[in-house]
Amino acid sequence: MSAVADLEIAPGASGRVDPSFWQGRRVLVTGHTGFKGAWLCLWLQSLGAEVVGLSAEVPTRPSLYELAAVGSGLQEATVDVRDFDALAAVIERHRPEVVVHMAAQPLVRRSLEDPRGTYETNVMGTVNVLDAVRRHPSPRAVVNVTSDKCYENRDWEWGYREYEPKGGDDPYSSSKGCAELVTAAFRRSYFSGDDGPRLASARAGNVIGGGDWALDRLVPDIMAAALAGERVRIRNPNSIRPWQHVLCPLSGYLILAQRLCESPAYAEGWNFGPADEDARPVSWIVERIAERWPGRLDSAVDEAEHPPEARYLKLDSSRARLRLGWAPRWDLAEALTRTVDWYGVLREGGDVRQATLEQIAAYQRTE
Numbered sequence: 001m002s003a004v005a006d007l008e009i010a011p012g013a014s015g016r017v018d019p020s021f022w023q024g025r026r027v028l029v030t031g032h033t034g035f036k037g038a039w040l041c042l043w044l045q046s047l048g049a050e051v052v053g054l055s056a057e058v059p060t061r062p063s064l065y066e067l068a069a070v071g072s073g074l075q076e077a078t079v080d081v082r083d084f085d086a087l088a089a090v091i092e093r094h095r096p097e098v099v100v101h102m103a104a105q106p107l108v109r110r111s112l113e114d115p116r117g118t119y120e121t122n123v124m125g126t127v128n129v130l131d132a133v134r135r136h137p138s139p140r141a142v143v144n145v146t147s148d149k150c151y152e153n154r155d156w157e158w159g160y161r162e163y164e165p166k167g168g169d170d171p172y173s174s175s176k177g178c179a180e181l182v183t184a185a186f187r188r189s190y191f192s193g194d195d196g197p198r199l200a201s202a203r204a205g206n207v208i209g210g211g212d213w214a215l216d217r218l219v220p221d222i223m224a225a226a227l228a229g230e231r232v233r234i235r236n237p238n239s240i241r242p243w244q245h246v247l248c249p250l251s252g253y254l255i256l257a258q259r260l261c262e263s264p265a266y267a268e269g270w271n272f273g274p275a276d277e278d279a280r281p282v283s284w285i286v287e288r289i290a291e292r293w294p295g296r297l298d299s300a301v302d303e304a305e306h307p308p309e310a311r312y313l314k315l316d317s318s319r320a321r322l323r324l325g326w327a328p329r330w331d332l333a334e335a336l337t338r339t340v341d342w343y344g345v346l347r348e349g350g351d352v353r354q355a356t357l358e359q360i361a362a363y364q365r366t367e
Contacts, residue, residue, distance in 0.1 A: 015325025016367045017254045021261075022047035028096035028139075030054045030081055030129060031103030032074070035212040036145075038064040039246050040100065040253070042353075043360050045073040052094045054087070055103060056080035064211025067346070068353035081125035088132040095138035098257050101129045102145045109216050111172035122175035123182065130186040130199070139197045141260035143253050144183050148205035148242075148273065148315050150176040159276075159316030162203075162269040180269065187267055198260040198267040204249035205273055205315060206241045208335055210342025210356060218282055222289050223343045226297050233302040237283040242314040244274035245335035247363045248328035255324050270324070273315030278332040285336070292340040329366040338362075 027044055031037040032053030044051045051074035058065055065071065075094070079086045081103045091099075104122050105111060111118040126144060133139055151160040152167035166177035183201045191199045208219045218234075218241075225232035252272035259266040290297040320326040330338065338359055345355040 017251055018258055019047050021258050022049045026050040026096045027098045028052045030101045033058045033065040035064055036246055037102045038070045040250050041070050041074055042356055046357055046360055052096060054079050054090055060213040062213055068356050081128055082120050084128040087128050088135060091132045092136045097140050099139045099142045100253060108170050108172045111170055115171035118171045119175050123178045126179045126182050133197055134190045137197050141257045142197050142199045143257050144201045146179050146201055146203050147176040148203050148313055149173040150180045150203055153313055159314045161316045162271055162319055194264055198264045200256055200260055200267050201269045202253050203271050206243050207246040208243060208339050209246035210339055226293050227347060231298040231300055234286055234299050235302050237301055238281055240279050240281050242274050242279040243332050244328050245330045252320055252326045255326050270320050271315040271317045272320055273317045274328050279314055288336050
């Protein structure tokens with residue numbers, strides 16, 4: 001586990017998820033059936049929060065949401081964020097104190113096939129969530145989760161800072177840039193008062209962990225092949241990506257929500273990315289997982305034509321480190337070990353809900 005650098009953090013910025021803050025607090029998580037949403041809901045449940053989950057459907061089969069019985073510990077609303085009236089009714093009925101907006105169309109390739117649906121979900125879905133909060137302002141804190149791909153990618157070697165221009169060459173990246181612009185406009189127009197909801201956005205990159213079955217993502221593709229005993233096909237083996245365990249940015253979202261409830265000074269954009277040394281080539285990830293997997297794992301380069309992908313993109317998370325005291329508590333080696341361990345439990349027919357909760361508890365002990 002890598003050491004966290006000594007930083008002069010803002011007064012009171014403990015950099016910890018505070019269980020006492022979340023105990024009994026009502027939290028609305030949109031996109032709760034997705035990979036990150038399911039991990040977040042289990043974490044919130046373990047903290048004693050009253051969780052309300054809102055999603056249109058379970059996005060993959062299998063899914064962490066179903067395997068870990070995430071829905072058994074929360075209230076659920078089967079609502080598409082594109083349906084404003086139904087969404088607003090949920091917020092009016094449950095009156096959450098914190099909203100974490102994660103519902104999205106999250107895949108670049110799907111955005112190329114369905115650009116209209118991508119913009120409807122990622123842009124108008126965000127508009128609907130924020131306008132529903134404007135009309136029913138019970139939340140004290142709203143965290144809109146976007147993506148590192150919200151930045152206009154210049155293929156340079158530096159990390160993107162929160163004030164960098166937003167944009168994108170594909171509909172997914174563009175839609176996330178648009179969602180950031182929507183967030184900024186709502187914050188300035190409706191949520192700038194001290195007594196109303198405080199609105200922030202959170203950006204993270206490639207996350208890994210147990211229970212991800214999304215299409216066209218490296219680690220899910222590797223683990224699906226490993227479980228099936230098949231050869232994994234690898235695109236762009238030399239592309240470098242910044243990798244981190246899913247719990248690392250999720251801890252940032254929770255800490256950010258805590259601080260938003262304390263002060264409107266945190267109502268802005270925030271990056272939650274890994275350390276520079278955890279930016280590794282695709283081929284390196286494949287090799288490390290193959291070393292850890294208990295069975296044989298073969299790979300081959302996929303020579304088929306694929307849509308272009310950015311070769312390198314990383315975030316500068318100095319703001320979160322200095323002002324929130326946040327840092328990723330697991331390095332990439334630990335993240336890969338925890339991910340392979342999780343799929344090992346699944347392979348052996350073990351209790352993946354318990355395995356997920358144990359990893360959450362282990363992460364909290366490192367804070």
